[in-house]
Amino acid sequence: MLARLESDGPASPSALAEQEGVRPQAMAVTLAALEERGLVSREPRAAARSRRTAAPSRPKGLAEAIEDEFSQAERRELQQLPALLDRLSERL
Numbered sequence: 001m002l003a004r005l006e007s008d009g010p011a012s013p014s015a016l017a018e019q020e021g022v023r024p025q026a027m028a029v030t031l032a033a034l035e036e037r038g039l040v041s042r043e044p045r046a047a048a049r050s051r052r053t054a055a056p057s058r059p060k061g062l063a064e065a066i067e068d069e070f071s072q073a074e075r076r077e078l079q080q081l082p083a084l085l086d087r088l089s090e091r092l
Helices: 002-008 013-020 024-036 062-069 072-078 081-091
Strands: 040-044 052-056
Touching: 002 013, 002 062, 013 024, 024 040, 024 081, 062 072
Parallel strands: none
Antiparallel strands: 040 052
16 A cells, blocks of 8 residues: 555545555554554645545655565565454454
């Protein structure tokens, strides 16, 4: 998802949830955790104040850091995070 934000630019949480195949509630949890760590920022959209968009806080360097730090197998595992968070949010 972070790579998608970096390449495609800001997106709504509902659009991200749809693209990642998770429930909007799971995406909200994911975005909150990423925002807390400074990896994304969420701001109101100009056209609809009640809606928010998520954008990478570190558009340069994050993908490179992930590439350098994690093996290809580990990066595939990271891609499973939204689905795992979705499962967890269903139990809460």
